[in-house]
Amino acid sequence: MAEIKIMENIIKTENLKFNYQNGSEEKPIINEVLKDINIEIKKGEFVAVLGHNGSGKSTFAKHLNAILLPCSGKVYINNIDTADDDNLFNIRKCAGMVFQNPDNQIVASIVEEDVAFALENMGVPYEEMRKRVDDALKAVGMYDYRFHSPNQLSGGQKQRVAIAGIIAMRPECIILDEPTAMLDPQGRREVMKTIKTLNKECGITIVLITHYMNEAVECGRVVVMDNGRIVFDDTPENVFSNVEEIRKIGLDIPQTTELIYLLNKEGLGLDSHIITEEQCINAIERLLK
Amino acid sequence: MSILKTENLTYVYSQGTPFEKIAVNKINIEIEKGEFVGIIGHTGSGKSTLIQHFNGLLQPTSGKIFIDGNDIWSNKENIRQVRFKVGLVFQYPEYQLFEENVFKDIAFGPKNMGLSEKEIKERVYDTAKLLEIPENFMKRSPFELSGGQKRRVAIAGVMAMNPEILILDEPSAGLDPHGRDIILDIIKNYHKKTGSTVMIVSHSMEDTAKYAEKILVMNKSELFCYDTVENVFRRSEEIEKIGLDVPQITRVFNKLRSHGISFGKEIYTVERAREVILDMLKKEGRI
Amino acid sequence: MIKDITLGQYFPSDSIIHRLDPRFKIVIMIVYMIMLFSGDSLICLGIGTLYTLISVVMTKISFKLYIKSIKPIFPFLIFTALLNIFFIKDGDIYFQWKFIKITSSGVDTSIFMIVRIVLLLIGTSVLTYTTSPIVLTDAIERLLNPLKKIKFPVHELAMIMSIALRFIPTLIEETDKIISAQKARGAELDSGNLIAKTKGLIPILIPLLISSFRRAEELATAMECRCYNGGDGRTRLRQMKSGISDYIALFFTVLFFIAVIIINHIIK
Numbered sequence: 001m002a003e004i005k006i007m008e009n010i011i012k013t014e015n016l017k018f019n020y021q022n023g024s025e026e027k028p029i030i031n032e033v034l035k036d037i038n039i040e041i042k043k044g045e046f047v048a049v050l051g052h053n054g055s056g057k058s059t060f061a062k063h064l065n066a067i068l069l070p071c072s073g074k075v076y077i078n079n080i081d082t083a084d085d086d087n088l089f090n091i092r093k094c095a096g097m098v099f100q101n102p103d104n105q106i107v108a109s110i111v112e113e114d115v116a117f118a119l120e121n122m123g124v125p126y127e128e129m130r131k132r133v134d135d136a137l138k139a140v141g142m143y144d145y146r147f148h149s150p151n152q153l154s155g156g157q158k159q160r161v162a163i164a165g166i167i168a169m170r171p172e173c174i175i176l177d178e179p180t181a182m183l184d185p186q187g188r189r190e191v192m193k194t195i196k197t198l199n200k201e202c203g204i205t206i207v208l209i210t211h212y213m214n215e216a217v218e219c220g221r222v223v224v225m226d227n228g229r230i231v232f233d234d235t236p237e238n239v240f241s242n243v244e245e246i247r248k249i250g251l252d253i254p255q256t257t258e259l260i261y262l263l264n265k266e267g268l269g270l271d272s273h274i275i276t277e278e279q280c281i282n283a284i285e286r287l288l289k
Numbered sequence: 290m291s292i293l294k295t296e297n298l299t300y301v302y303s304q305g306t307p308f309e310k311i312a313v314n315k316i317n318i319e320i321e322k323g324e325f326v327g328i329i330g331h332t333g334s335g336k337s338t339l340i341q342h343f344n345g346l347l348q349p350t351s352g353k354i355f356i357d358g359n360d361i362w363s364n365k366e367n368i369r370q371v372r373f374k375v376g377l378v379f380q381y382p383e384y385q386l387f388e389e390n391v392f393k394d395i396a397f398g399p400k401n402m403g404l405s406e407k408e409i410k411e412r413v414y415d416t417a418k419l420l421e422i423p424e425n426f427m428k429r430s431p432f433e434l435s436g437g438q439k440r441r442v443a444i445a446g447v448m449a450m451n452p453e454i455l456i457l458d459e460p461s462a463g464l465d466p467h468g469r470d471i472i473l474d475i476i477k478n479y480h481k482k483t484g485s486t487v488m489i490v491s492h493s494m495e496d497t498a499k500y501a502e503k504i505l506v507m508n509k510s511e512l513f514c515y516d517t518v519e520n521v522f523r524r525s526e527e528i529e530k531i532g533l534d535v536p537q538i539t540r541v542f543n544k545l546r547s548h549g550i551s552f553g554k555e556i557y558t559v560e561r562a563r564e565v566i567l568d569m570l571k572k573e574g575r576i
Numbered sequence: 577m578i579k580d581i582t583l584g585q586y587f588p589s590d591s592i593i594h595r596l597d598p599r600f601k602i603v604i605m606i607v608y609m610i611m612l613f614s615g616d617s618l619i620c621l622g623i624g625t626l627y628t629l630i631s632v633v634m635t636k637i638s639f640k641l642y643i644k645s646i647k648p649i650f651p652f653l654i655f656t657a658l659l660n661i662f663f664i665k666d667g668d669i670y671f672q673w674k675f676i677k678i679t680s681s682g683v684d685t686s687i688f689m690i691v692r693i694v695l696l697l698i699g700t701s702v703l704t705y706t707t708s709p710i711v712l713t714d715a716i717e718r719l720l721n722p723l724k725k726i727k728f729p730v731h732e733l734a735m736i737m738s739i740a741l742r743f744i745p746t747l748i749e750e751t752d753k754i755i756s757a758q759k760a761r762g763a764e765l766d767s768g769n770l771i772a773k774t775k776g777l778i779p780i781l782i783p784l785l786i787s788s789f790r791r792a793e794e795l796a797t798a799m800e801c802r803c804y805n806g807g808d809g810r811t812r813l814r815q816m817k818s819g820i821s822d823y824i825a826l827f828f829t830v831l832f833f834i835a836v837i838i839i840n841h842i843i844k
Contacts, residue, residue: 093803
């Protein structure tokens with residue numbers, strides 16, 4: 001039974017299309033942001049959605065939480081159609097969303113009250129709320145800061161509080177829309193570590209929207225978006241071995257992969273699927289010895 | 290003579306209160322004219338406080354700062370002139386745009402300098418060209434532009450003052466790789482064209498290694514080191530010890546070194562790594 | 577620096593007053609205010625002063641801080657006191673020189689006014705020094721809850737207030753940053769005449785407004801994503817429990833109040 005459950009889809013989109021309308025009413029300029037997105041994400045997966053600004057990745061993320069609804073096509077979260085208005089809160093409880101700016105998503109002046117915000121809205125009784133808030137704070141490692149004001153925290157800590165606020169809802173899936181873009185390296189590490197733990201230990205599905213390739217490298221599956229379309233959907237090794245295409249889209253590749261790519265251009269014939277430092281060190285050692 | 294020099298520069302926040310904190314402690318540095326300096330350090334290491342001293346936004350609690358050999362605080366009246374000499378671009382500078390159109394916003398700094406209309410116009414258009422801001426943007430509201438474009442307009446606002454020293458605090462923060470490359474290339478280009486001194490605060494070691502000639506490392510309110518890129522990365526183990534990153538490629542080559550493979554020089558860019566490996570293979574006659 | 581302004585003026589500590597139920601504190605505050613203005617004899621004033629001093633001592637907060645809270649309005653106090661002294665012409669004449677006439681009634685009114693205002697300020701400080709603004713807002717919301725029946729937007733107002741409190745420090749920090757950035761572009765913020773100064777504010781206010789709108793929009797989306805749907809059916813993490821000490825505090829306050837009323841009645 002358990003194995004079947006792992007294979008279940010948590011997110012599924014069918015021919016998802018979305019466009020913004022600009023210009024006047026007589027002469028509308030239709031701006032196609034998402035063009036025919038078809039993707040399935042299984043429960044427990046850790047997926048990075050990589051793309052440059054304007055690739056449509058954030059718009060895609062907003063569809064997974066019913067902030068935006070498709071112009072045509074369907075989005076299913078846990079088999080619920082996001083266009084179903086009656087199930088709006090069920091969708092949001094199931095797929096929580098963390099945003100880029102840590103300051104602009106913290107509502108309360110005390111850490112633990114912010115974590116409780118969603119639960120208060122959902123009318124969770126006090127005893128249950130208390131437990132869930134404490135659990136959530138412990139899961140992101142912010143329990144010791146529960147009485148602090150958000151203004152006393154670093155960017156990475158604020159973002160972890162925001163994540164705690166989502167996991168207090170006990171979601172099956174968290175969508176993070178560029179959660180590290182405004183953080184320093186230390187904060188980035190904290191956030192990555194936190195979401196990796198949540199994925200591994202609590203089995204929460206993670207969809208990480210980012211333009212940092214080094215974060216994508218740490219994920220099990222990388223979806224690359226460009227111009228409103230999915231252009232790659234594979235393991236990080238397979239995706240980043242397409243050095244030229246990835247570059248052309250305006251994204252980075254790991255320095256290790258780049259080095260191997262440059263050496264292969266000289267006809268050295270190394271394995272182009274190298275992304276980690278370990279793999280790179282081994283390959284060069286073998287080459288030089 | 291150095292263009293910027295500090296002598297025991299110290300700044301204490303909230304002096305005399307329980308929140309007292311030494312933000313920068315006895316900093317002594319000399320920066321030569323025309324250098325391209327990368328400034329790195331943790332959040333809270335004092336680098337932001339330090340750069341705000343360079344253009345007189347903060348007054349040192351003790352110690353001195355010399356620009357072109359003049360103590361900038363010897364005459365307080367002149368501090369505004371120092372700000373024109375040392376241009377400072379803050380983090381996320383697009384958040385300070387306020388004028389109704391792009392031209393006016395870039396012109397704000399030059400106007401404050403009291404330049405003539407003609408000169409202001411010249412400077413604005415020259416800077417815009419350098420930053421690849423199209424001319425038809427000039428009459429548009431800065432708020433209609435995309436994130437990367439706004440950032441360029443904001444940087445232009447400081448560059449148009451033609452400062453002798455240009456300091457940028459994380460100019461590529463929040464941009465995607467493409468946007469980052471555009472901004473950094475523009476700054477490099479500005480440096481080449483004008484010959485002015487440029488300092489960039491950055492969290493990205495990869496970028497700093499790629500663009501800078503010298504690196505200034507701050508740690509716990511103190512100057513950790515100020516040296517050429519090569520010399521700084523020779524100390525990459527110490528740098529990792531104080532919790533800062535080194536480029537991924539440097540880490541890889543340090544590991545290889547510990548496995549007994551020796552390289553003549555420090556590796557901090559992929560290009561250098563490629564050269565070194567190819568040289569070694571050539572020497573052995575394998576290619 | 578703007579950062580140095582302390583807002584809310586809350587001084588965390590563990591005194592009895594700090595631990596009182598904030599709802600009771602507000603009710604007590606109201607009784608206290610009525611008490612101050614219901615007695616018009618010196619004894620009543622004395623009782624009020626005694627009550628205030630007892631509360632101040634019980635907060636375990638340095639008396640200097642209370643003095644600080646009165647300081648800003650001191651000139652105003654002196655000015656109104658002088659107005660009263662010189663312009664009230666009833667009662668016995670203490671002193672007369674040409675058109676200046678100082679009467680007993682004038683002096684009395686002045687003294688009463690000064691003492692009452694000082695006590696009122698100190699009393700308010702006792703409340704705000706011992707209760708964080710956010711708890712205070714929450715308590716007000718709960719006290720006003722019955723007004724929901726007449727469609728008064730109690731929850732909405734409290735939410736606005738608490739979000740404002742949450743974002744004040746953020747906005748102050750942001751203002752500081754914008755000021756520095758514009759100064760770096762040579763903006764002169766504190767020189768010239770009034771018109772120049774007002775004009776100098778534009779480069780600061782516009783970016784601040786724009787960023788506040790952006791923040792508001794993002795925050796609204798984030799709140800929606802966390803199932804925010806107004807005040808209906810909400811539960812709360814912060815529990816407010818009243819205990820025996822709250823009732824005792826209220827009882828003593830009412831006792832003082834009754835004493836004032838009775839003494840006032842007898843003396844008349």
